[in-house]
Amino acid sequence: MRVTDSLMSQNFLRNLSTNAANVQKYQTQLSTLKEVSKSSDDPLRVSKIIDLKGNVTQNKQYNNTISDSIDFTNVQDSALSSATDSLQRIKTLTQYSANDALSDEGRQANKAEIEEEINNFVSALNTKFGNRYLFAGKNTTEAPFEVQRDDDGVFTGINYNGTTDPSDKGNLTREIAAGVTIELSTDGRAYLNEQTPGNDIGTFFKDVLTALDKNDTKALSGLLTRADDEIDNVVNNRSKIGAIYNSLQATKGRNESEKLNLDSTLSENQDIDLAEKYTQYMMEMTAYQSSMMMGTKILQTSILDYL
Numbered sequence: 001m002r003v004t005d006s007l008m009s010q011n012f013l014r015n016l017s018t019n020a021a022n023v024q025k026y027q028t029q030l031s032t033l034k035e036v037s038k039s040s041d042d043p044l045r046v047s048k049i050i051d052l053k054g055n056v057t058q059n060k061q062y063n064n065t066i067s068d069s070i071d072f073t074n075v076q077d078s079a080l081s082s083a084t085d086s087l088q089r090i091k092t093l094t095q096y097s098a099n100d101a102l103s104d105e106g107r108q109a110n111k112a113e114i115e116e117e118i119n120n121f122v123s124a125l126n127t128k129f130g131n132r133y134l135f136a137g138k139n140t141t142e143a144p145f146e147v148q149r150d151d152d153g154v155f156t157g158i159n160y161n162g163t164t165d166p167s168d169k170g171n172l173t174r175e176i177a178a179g180v181t182i183e184l185s186t187d188g189r190a191y192l193n194e195q196t197p198g199n200d201i202g203t204f205f206k207d208v209l210t211a212l213d214k215n216d217t218k219a220l221s222g223l224l225t226r227a228d229d230e231i232d233n234v235v236n237n238r239s240k241i242g243a244i245y246n247s248l249q250a251t252k253g254r255n256e257s258e259k260l261n262l263d264s265t266l267s268e269n270q271d272i273d274l275a276e277k278y279t280q281y282m283m284e285m286t287a288y289q290s291s292m293m294m295g296t297k298i299l300q301t302s303i304l305d306y307l
Contacts, residue, residue: 137163
């Protein structure tokens with residue numbers, strides 16, 4: 001094949017363009033610290049990176065949900081601790097009042113304190129997390145528990161304003177991983193501890209106050225067993241919340257491990273090895289500069305060189 005000046009010039013320009021493109025490629029990678037900057041650079045790698053970024057975003061959303069749920073259960077535990085303290089105090093005062101040696105005035109003083117502890121108990125169960133009530137079932141915007149009194153201000157019971165549909169558990173469900181959900185124990189009906197229709201914790205409180213008004217020490221002694229039942233009910237529900245908390249903590253650990261794996265895989269596909277890319281850049285720059293030097297000799301040739 002006859003090699004002409006025109007062919008040499010064309011080969012030079014093609015090689016120069018290729019070298020220039022390679023230099024630009026590595027310059028872009030070094031300036032962005034990314035393997036690819038547009039989908040045409042490597043469609044398969046870009047597709048994988050997009051999928052990984054989606055997984056990282058989803059993982060972060062799950063982490064936020066888990067963290068929020070952990071905080072939610074912590075506040076629930078604190079609220080139930082206060083509720084248990086109130087019930088314990090009510091039991092203690094009831095026990096004191098069952099003593100025949102106590103004066104009527106002493107029982108009335110205990111009654112006033114018990115009424116205050118009832119309010120504290122209800123207030124604890126009406127605790128909010130952010131703008132959500134903890135034990136309102138799915139009706140999280142309305143205070144779930146309400147002290148009922150007659151026209152004379154006498155305590156008559158406790159009303160529940162949360163989820164009351166018998167077919168609805170009343171628990172909030174949260175998705176904490178792909179295809180994995182957990183139920184937060186938010187059904188406040190559990191704390192009414194309805195033993196028979198119309199006989200719940202409000203009835204217990206009413207019976208205690210009525211016995212105090214009548215100075216009925218026998219009735220007060222009989223209510224001590226019921227006080228233990230009410231305390232045990234709150235403690236048992238608190239234990240369930242503790243189990244949910246432990247489950248959330250374990251899930252959070254798995255979520256954080258998954259995040260590390262996703263971040264590592266994303267970095268392997270997206271980020272460059274700086275030392276390696278700089279070496280490649282210098283090699284391509286050397287090739288480009290060599291091409292330029294050769295071009296000065298090829299393109300300077302003219303008819304005058306042969307005269």
